[in-house]
Structure formats: C-alpha cells, structure tokens
Amino acid sequence: MSHRSFSILKRVITHHPNSSHLLSSQRSVTYMPRPGDGAPRPVTLIPGDGIGPLVTGAVEQVMEAMHAPVHFEKYEVHGDMKQVPQEVLDSIRKNKVCLKGGLMTPVGGGVNSLNMQLRKELDLYASLVNCFNLPGLPTRHENVDIAVVRENTEGEYSGLEHEVVPGVVESLKVITKFCSERIAKYAFEYAYLNGRKKVTAVHKANIMKLADGLFLESCREVATKYPGIKYNEIIVDNCCMQLVSRPEQFDVMVTPNLYGNLVANTAAGIAGGTGVMPGGNAGADYAVFEQGASAGNVGNTNLVEQRRANPIALLLSSAMMLRHLQFPSFADRLETAVKHVISEGKYRTKDLGGDSTTQQVVDAVVAALD
Amino acid sequence: MASQLVRRLARSRLDGILSSSSPNPSFFNRSFSSESNLIRATLFPGDGIGPEIAESVKQVFRTADVPIEWEEHYVGTEIDPRTQSFLTWESLESVRRNKVGLKGPMATPIGKGHRSLNLTLRKELNLYANVRPCYSLPGYKTKYDDVNLVTIRENTEGEYSGLEHQVVRGVVESLKIITRQASLRVAEYAFFYAKAHGRERVSAIHKANIMQKTDGLFLKCCREVAEKYPEIVYEEVVIDNCCMMLVKNPALFDVLVMPNLYGDIISDLCAGLIGGLGLTPSCNIGEGGVALAEAVHGSAPDIAGKNLANPTALLLSAVTMLRHLELHDKADRIQDAVLKTIAEGKYRTGDLGGKSKTTEFTKAICDHI
Numbered sequence: 001m002s003h004r005s006f007s008i009l010k011r012v013i014t015h016h017p018n019s020s021h022l023l024s025s026q027r028s029v030t031y032m033p034r035p036g037d038g039a040p041r042p043v044t045l046i047p048g049d050g051i052g053p054l055v056t057g058a059v060e061q062v063m064e065a066m067h068a069p070v071h072f073e074k075y076e077v078h079g080d081m082k083q084v085p086q087e088v089l090d091s092i093r094k095n096k097v098c099l100k101g102g103l104m105t106p107v108g109g110g111v112n113s114l115n116m117q118l119r120k121e122l123d124l125y126a127s128l129v130n131c132f133n134l135p136g137l138p139t140r141h142e143n144v145d146i147a148v149v150r151e152n153t154e155g156e157y158s159g160l161e162h163e164v165v166p167g168v169v170e171s172l173k174v175i176t177k178f179c180s181e182r183i184a185k186y187a188f189e190y191a192y193l194n195g196r197k198k199v200t201a202v203h204k205a206n207i208m209k210l211a212d213g214l215f216l217e218s219c220r221e222v223a224t225k226y227p228g229i230k231y232n233e234i235i236v237d238n239c240c241m242q243l244v245s246r247p248e249q250f251d252v253m254v255t256p257n258l259y260g261n262l263v264a265n266t267a268a269g270i271a272g273g274t275g276v277m278p279g280g281n282a283g284a285d286y287a288v289f290e291q292g293a294s295a296g297n298v299g300n301t302n303l304v305e306q307r308r309a310n311p312i313a314l315l316l317s318s319a320m321m322l323r324h325l326q327f328p329s330f331a332d333r334l335e336t337a338v339k340h341v342i343s344e345g346k347y348r349t350k351d352l353g354g355d356s357t358t359q360q361v362v363d364a365v366v367a368a369l370d
Numbered sequence: 371m372a373s374q375l376v377r378r379l380a381r382s383r384l385d386g387i388l389s390s391s392s393p394n395p396s397f398f399n400r401s402f403s404s405e406s407n408l409i410r411a412t413l414f415p416g417d418g419i420g421p422e423i424a425e426s427v428k429q430v431f432r433t434a435d436v437p438i439e440w441e442e443h444y445v446g447t448e449i450d451p452r453t454q455s456f457l458t459w460e461s462l463e464s465v466r467r468n469k470v471g472l473k474g475p476m477a478t479p480i481g482k483g484h485r486s487l488n489l490t491l492r493k494e495l496n497l498y499a500n501v502r503p504c505y506s507l508p509g510y511k512t513k514y515d516d517v518n519l520v521t522i523r524e525n526t527e528g529e530y531s532g533l534e535h536q537v538v539r540g541v542v543e544s545l546k547i548i549t550r551q552a553s554l555r556v557a558e559y560a561f562f563y564a565k566a567h568g569r570e571r572v573s574a575i576h577k578a579n580i581m582q583k584t585d586g587l588f589l590k591c592c593r594e595v596a597e598k599y600p601e602i603v604y605e606e607v608v609i610d611n612c613c614m615m616l617v618k619n620p621a622l623f624d625v626l627v628m629p630n631l632y633g634d635i636i637s638d639l640c641a642g643l644i645g646g647l648g649l650t651p652s653c654n655i656g657e658g659g660v661a662l663a664e665a666v667h668g669s670a671p672d673i674a675g676k677n678l679a680n681p682t683a684l685l686l687s688a689v690t691m692l693r694h695l696e697l698h699d700k701a702d703r704i705q706d707a708v709l710k711t712i713a714e715g716k717y718r719t720g721d722l723g724g725k726s727k728t729t730e731f732t733k734a735i736c737d738h739i
Contacts, residue, residue, distance in 0.1 A: 161583040167550035177540035241642030265610040269617035
C-alpha cells in the first residue's frame with residue numbers, strides 16, 4: 001500500500017500526469033525530527049460562514065482518523081462582525097498557524113472585510129494559490145501547474161475611498177517599494193525551494209506607469225539575485241487570454257493585489273474549479289490556510305442546506321499546513337488519499353460533476369488513508 | 371483660418387445644443403430620411419496589414435450591396451497641433467459628421483510630444499463604451515464551444531484615468547475615479563443594447579465588497595437603469611466569481627457591463643475563449659450616437675503587404691457597425707458568409723491553420739453572399 005502511494009506521489013511530484021508506469025518502490029531518505037516534535041501542535045480553527053463549518057468539520061474528521069499531531073482551538077467568527085475578536089487574534093499569535101473556512105463579506109458597504117482585517121493585523125502579505133490538474137478529473141486544459149503568489153496587503157484593496165463631490169468617488173491604489181520587494185522575494189524563494197523554473201510578473205504598466213512600474217522594478221531587482229530562475233513579464237489582459245488558451249506556459253506568477261485575485265480565480269477555474277485548489281496566506285510570523293481561490297469559499301445557501309460543499313480544497317490546504325508544521329509524512333498520506341479519491345471518481349461533489357455529499361467524500365478519504 | 375475655426379466652433383456648439391435638447395438617449399441622432407441614398411462612413415485603414423484588410427471589407431460590402439460610401443482617412447506623418455497627435459482635425463471632424471467609422475489597426479509611433487492615437491480618438495470623440503460581442507465561431511475549434519456573450523466596458527474613467535503620483539520615494543499612489551455620470555451612461559447603453567439585440571440578461575461585474583464606495587456607486591447606477599427595463603433580468607456578480615464561471619462555463623453569461631479595468635481584463639479573457647484577438651469584433655460608442663468599429667489586433671508589420679492577413683476581425687467589426695446602423699439583413703448576410711467560409715475550412719488564412727491568401731479568403735466570402 002505504501003509502495004503504491006509513494007509511486008503515485010512521485011509521479012505527481014515530477015509533473016508527468018501522463019506517465020503510467022509505476023516507478024520502483026523505495027522509501028525516500030527519512031525526515032529526522034528533533035525530540036519532542038511529535039507533541040500535538042495547537043492550531044487555531046475558524047469555521048466561518050456558509051459552507052465553512054461543513055468543510056472545516058471535514059478536516060477535523062480526517063485529522064482525527066489520521067491521529068495527526070494537531071489539536072484545533074475553535075473560534076466562532078462571522079462575516080457580519082465589526083472586527084475580528086481580540087481573543088482570536090491572540091490565539092493565532094500564540095499558535096502561529098490557523099486554518100480558516102470562508103468569511104462572508106457583505107456587499108455594498110459599511111463593514112470592512114474581515115478577511116482583509118485579518119491579513120492586515122497579522123501582516124500576511126503573501127497569498128498563495130496552487131492550481132494544478134488532478135489526475136482523474138477531466139478539465140478543458142491539460143498540463144496546468146501554476147502557483148499564483150499575490151500581494152495581499154496594499155494595491156487596490158487598500159480600502160482608501162472617499163466621495164469628492166456627490167456623484168464622484170475616488171479610490172486610492174497604493175503601491176510601495178517595500179511591499180513589492182517582499183512579495184517578489186517570497187515568490188522567488190517559493191520557486192527556489194519548490195524546484196520551480198520560471199517566475200512571471202503580471203502587471204499593467206503600459207497604462208499605470210508609475211504604480212505598476214514600481215512593482216516591476218522591484219521584481220526585476222529580486223530576479224537578478226536568482227540567476228537560476230527564469231523571469232519574464234506579461235500584461236494582465238494578455239495573461240488572461242493566454243491562461244485560457246495555453247496555460248502550460250505559466251509556472252509561478254507574482255502579481256499585485258487586484259490582478260492576483262483575478263488571475264488566481266481564473267487559474268483555479270481552468271484547473272478544476274475553486275472547490276479543489278489549495279492555498280494559504282503567509283506572513284513573516286504567521287500563516288493562515290484556507291481554500292485557495294476566494295470565489296465561492298462561502299458558497300450559497302443551497303450547498304449549506306444540502307451539505308454538498310466540496311471539502312477537497314480545504315483538505316489539500318490542511319496538507320499544506322501539515323508540511324508547514326513539519327509533519328511531512330502525514331501531509332503525504334493525506335494528499336495521497338485525497339488524490340486517490342478524486343482519481344477513482346466515485347465520490348465527487350456537484351461542482352466536479354458528481355452528486356455526493358460532503359460526508360460521503362470525507363468517508364472515502366478516511367477509508368483511503370493507509 | 372480663424373474664421374474657419376469660428377465657423378467650426380459655432381457648428382459644433384449648435385450640434386451640442388440640438389442633441390442635448392432631445393429627450394431620448396441620443397444613440398441614434400441621425401436622420402434616416404435619406405435611406406435610399408448612401409450612408410457616409412469614415413474608414414481608417416491603419417498601418418501594417420490595415421490597408422489589405424480594409425480592402426477586403428470594401429470588396430465584401432460591394433458584393434453585398436451595402437449602401438455605404440467610404441471616406442478614407444490616413445494617419446498623418448506629422449503632428450497636427452490642433453489634435454496634439456498624428457490624427458488630423460479633418461479625420462476627427464469626418465467621424466463626428468458621419469457618426470460611423472471603421473478603424474483598422476494603428477501602430478502608435480514612439481516618441482514624445484503627442485498623444486497616443488487611441489487616446490486621441492477616445493478623448494476627442496468621447497467614446498465611452500467599448501462593446502465586444504464574443505461568440506464561438508463554428509468550425510474553428512477552441513476549448514470552448516458555447517460562448518455567446520457581449521462585454522460592455524466603460525472606457526473613459528476608472529482605474530485608467532492616468533492620475534498617478536509619487537508620494538515619497540518608494541510609495542506611489544494611483545487614483546481610480548468613478549462618477550455617477552459615466553456609470554449611468556454606460557449602464558444606459560448596456561440595457562439599450564440588450565433590448566435592441568434581444569438579449570435577456572445583463573450582469574454587472576464589480577468588487578463592491580472590497581471597494582465599497584467606488585464599485586458601490588457603479589452598482590447603484592446600474593440598478594437605477596435596470597428598473598427602467600423590467601423585462602431584462604439584471605444580476606450582479608463579483609469579479610472573482612465571474613472569472614471562475616467564465617472559464618468553467620461561459621454559457622452562463624449574456625451581457626456583461628463593467629468599469630474600465632475589469633472590462634479590459636474580462637473582454638480580453640472572452641476574446642481568448644473564442645480564439646484570440648484576430649477574430650474578435652469590437653465597437654466603440656461615443657456621445658451623440660457616434661460608433662467607431664475597430665479591429666483590436668495589432669498591425670502585424672511582419673506580414674504586411676504579403677496578402678497573408680486575416681480580415682475576419684475587421685469584417686466582423688464592420689458587421690457590428692452595420693447592426694448599429696440597423697441594417698440588420700445586410701449584417702446577417704455578411705456574418706453568415708464569414709462564418710460559413712470559416713466553418714467549411716477550405717479557405718482559411720495562416721493564423722487559423724490554413725494556407726489561403728487574404729484575397730482568396732475574401733473571394734470565398736463574396737461567393738457565399
């Protein structure tokens with residue numbers, strides 16, 4: 001069983017979804033922990049709104065089944081609260097890692113998005129969405145393996161708006177060298193540590209010459225420090241066009257805030273949908289893991305009532321979290337089980353073309369764990 | 371010279387007074403009394419492959435007996451001080467007079483001291499809406515086969531106002547401006563277009579959960595206009611949801627109306643869904659009922675003059691222009707001919723995977739009319 005899971009894993013890691021031969025089964029060189037690393041780590045858990053409680057419940061069940069060395073500290077936060085409660089922030093600051101369902105942001109006004117608040121308070125400046133084809137899940141595009149690194153704190157989402165005169169509203173887009181540099185550094189470091197070959201900067205500097213020009217300058221400077229990684233730039237509208245026609249040309253993409261939102265959701269859509277793509281937010285001190293792309297992470301009332309939300313994205317994000325906590329073999333087991341369930345195709349939720357409920361998918365994943 | 375300018379000013383002011391006093395939205399401020407006579411339209415062939423594909427359009431229109439008389443204007447070789455660009459005042463006046471135009475690809479000359487050609491056209495003619503009908507071409511297979519939507523993008527303000535400044539070293543601010551007037555204008559056009567072309571749904575694309583005041587104002591204007599058209603279904607979609615739905619299932623959308631930046635990205639995304647900019651028609655609507663159809667691809671200087679260019683984008687844009695003029699039967703005939711030629715697959719230019727020349731492709735279309 002471990003041979004098969006290892007070879008499936010190796011096949012996925014070497015990005016050759018079409019090769020079907022099983023590689024010779026061998027255990028890799030082992031991860032040597034420090035004494036005491038196996039003590040259960042506390043992780044803050046925020047179920048959130050809508051389908052949030054459903055999918056975080058799924059993660060809790062699977063973690064239990066694996067006997068993973070994490071225990072969750074649950075806190076109730078809802079999208080219509082004025083701000084994130086202080087105890088939640090304190091808990092995240094203590095534990096340093098958090099797993100979050102979706103928080104709804106009411107459209108139209110008054111309340112500042114709680115997601116944005118969380119990111120600003122904890123200075124989670126990098127948002128990562130990993131979009132890749134899952135073997136066994138048919139999509140229109142093949143060979144997709146894109147990681148979108150998106151600047152998370154400034155840009156168009158600074159929230160600085162005001163009405164000049166009645167009927168004329170201004171919104172400020174702020175770009176600073178400091179933030180652009182650190183997101184570029186994060187993107188290149190991610191590429192370096194994950195064996196990625198190319199980083200593409202997405203911009204609109206032909207129109208917004210100063211703002212996106214500053215972003216590009218920072219990216220170019222950082223690129224010179226990583227001569228082994230290729231760097232190129234692409235304008236955002238061309239980028240979206242290329243994403244829908246030839247997505248295999250992209251590897252790691254680094255973008256400012258707004259473009260990153262669009263590109264991440266587009267890339268997630270072409271690779272299988274936002275129900276399956278993992279992601280997370282990272283800062284210098286803290287990390288919050290959630291469903292990758294922001295679209296649909298709260299779901300609609302239908303999904304909540306019928307309990308048919310897709311837990312795959314949050315399960316894969318929790319695998320990312322396990323790796324972040326330095327429990328690699330648990331992460332591998334979880335990922336293998338999830339990929340096995342997807343490729344089998346028997347238990348799939350509605351957005352993937354099946355009609356299972358969340359619980360059925362979770363049971364299948366638990367059964368596939370070895 | 372001064373008297374000419376005074377006369378021109380007086381005439382334009384008079385036009386302005388006349389159009390502003392009319393109670394209806396001034397999309398069709400043209401007299402159709404001379405139906406039997408020819409309609410004059412301005413043609414900018416453009417650079418690179420522009421002249422060849424403009425010739426294709428003229429040929430197809432001649433074969434189809436379209437009652438249009440072309441007035442050709444070329445980009446000048448020196449800067450006209452009245453317009454601060456290479457486009458002459460006469461060209462712009464011609465478009466203002468004729469109220470319809472067709473523009474081929476123009477290469478913006480590099481250098482300082484003049485505005486870009488597209489910017490000149492947009493500002494001088496007050497082109498506030500960019501309309502791109504995107505539909506899958508039968509016979510040209512892409513990964514998406516059921517695309518049939520129209521993107522309408524506000525073209526004058528928003529994030530592309532060009533107002534940026536450096537606050538201190540290393541900190542840059544860029545202003546995004548949304549006004550009630552511009553948002554109402556584009557929303558009015560979007561609903562008018564939907565009604566005139568038998569579309570059932572209009573979706574406003576926004577990010578008002580984060581940019582509450584700016585996109586909130588845009589949405590308020592769209593809602594106001596939606597109330598006047600109760601037969602058209604109106605919905606609002608957040609932009610990240612929209613992107614995801616577009617790449618998963620583009621058949622969910624009908625007419626999309628958006629502010630400037632989102633419009634730019636989404637309209638190019640939709641162009642990518644159907645096969646690229648070489649096949650996408652586009653039309654700019656201006657104040658006073660001005661419609662300037664254009665081909666949005668580049669001027670492709672490497673294949674200029676070699677009879678290899680694909681005139682499809684310019685032809686379909688010309689069809690959009692005909693629909694604006696309400697010459698629907700001619701528009702349908704030409705569109706059917708183009709689609710049939712591509713679907714048959716016998717005559718296709720290089721970028722579609724074939725080997726025909728521009729002239730052969732054009733002739734095949736003319737045969738199908």
